[in-house]
Amino acid sequence: MARLAAMRGHTKRAAALAVLTANAVRPLTVPFVRPETTAIPAFAAGWLTGELAPQLLLAGLADAAVAVARRKASPVGVALAAAATAGLGYLAWRASGTGTTFKEVLSETVAAADPTAQTERTSLRTLARPFAMADPRVEVVRDIAYTRGGVKARLDIYRPHDGADRLENAPVLVQIHGGAWTIGNKEQQGLLLMNRMASHGWVCISVNYRLAPKYRWPTQIGDVRNALAWVRDHIGEYGGDPGHIVLTGGSAGGHLAALAALTAEPPVAACVPFYGVYDLAGDDPYAVFIRRFLARRVFTPDATIEDFRDASPIEHITPDAPDFLVVHGASDTLVSVRQARAFVERLREVSEGSVTYAELPGAQHAFEIFGSIRAHAAINAVAQWLEWHHQQGADKAGEKLRDAEGDSRISEA
DSSP, rough: HHHHHHHHHHHHOOOHHHHHHHHHOOOOTTSSSSSGGGGHHHHHHHHHHHTTTTHHHHHHHHHHHHHHHTOOOOHHHHHHHHHHHHHHHHHHHHHHHHHHHHHHHHGGGGHHHHHOOOOOOOOOOHOOOOOOOOOEEEEEEEESSHHHHHHHGGEEEEEESSTTTGGEOOOOOOOEEOSSTTTTTTTTTHHHHHHHHHHHHHEEEOOOOOOOTOOOOHHHHHHEEEEEEHOOOHHGGGGGEEEEEEEEEHHHHHHHHHHHHHHHOOEEEEEEESOOOOOSSOOSHHHHHHHHHHHTTOOOOOOOHHHHHHHGGGGGTTOOOOOEEEEEEOOSSOOHHHHHHHHHHHHHHHHOOOOEEETTOOTTTTTTTSHHHHHHHHHHHHHHHHHHHHHHHHHHHHHHHHHHHHHHHHHHH
């Protein structure tokens, strides 16, 4: 009886892993049920499985090997374990192609400017510790109030640990967390990117904002704008350059970053939204789905379609829009990839700035929250783009200065 129970236990574990893997390979749907309805369960079951595929593969193999060695594995359990192993191997292989995807995406920008540019290599030791987020190269100054409003009106500053006091005119990255406008905080997201940029001489800011439903829209974008105003006025005290500010964030943070970037006065230098929501007023199934959620939890009960349109980044694109690097997962079930595609298409039609789009095969929502294979590859590439973009701005500023000096010499003559 004990052996039979052990066989059943292994079969159940193998079956669970196989189902989770299948959902990560291709998010599962329910017949006759709208995909938006199953979005959250599909994400919850697939996110960690997809990003931790190498670790789960090793754990599944070890479990199967022990069961076989002790003669406590049934044929069904072995078959399920083999299927899960194959699927997890495929997921890890697909994630390893993220760098290649970005290389193609950046071929007309970063690679064109510097064909020898190399990404920072990620060690096996780093990949083996996906949740080790601290970086000894980075100093964090926490809980600075950017306006009145308690803990939700504070920000953290990340900057190089060595030489922080001597830092001057460093480029600035402002991170806005996601969480459906209702949950989350500044310590939970964007850590890989902020640590990477801060260790390379940038000043990074992670912003809190007041959350719905206690605080209804437009409180959230108002807080982000207040934080941005504080950055412009005070970041020089921490070694940052208020003339080169880039906004970033994921999900609701991607929405807020894009909206703030497109409506900022004076303008910001660029925006890098991850898996953001860009159109709240559209008539496609996803926009209708997200609007129903927002009407209940985020906006006021009397919100009109014009309110949703005004809150949509896609409605604020002008020829003067800042440069954008838009990143989205092709398998995202929480925010449809159609949102990113439509936003990028409109940007390219209207904006005179640089527009770069990276759509990552197999990537779920929140794929860069912790240190997976895909996350490190994506952060490497985004860091390259940010450095390239900053250098482009410096080169243009130098050209303007040289032109002004030339005009001055001509007038004196």
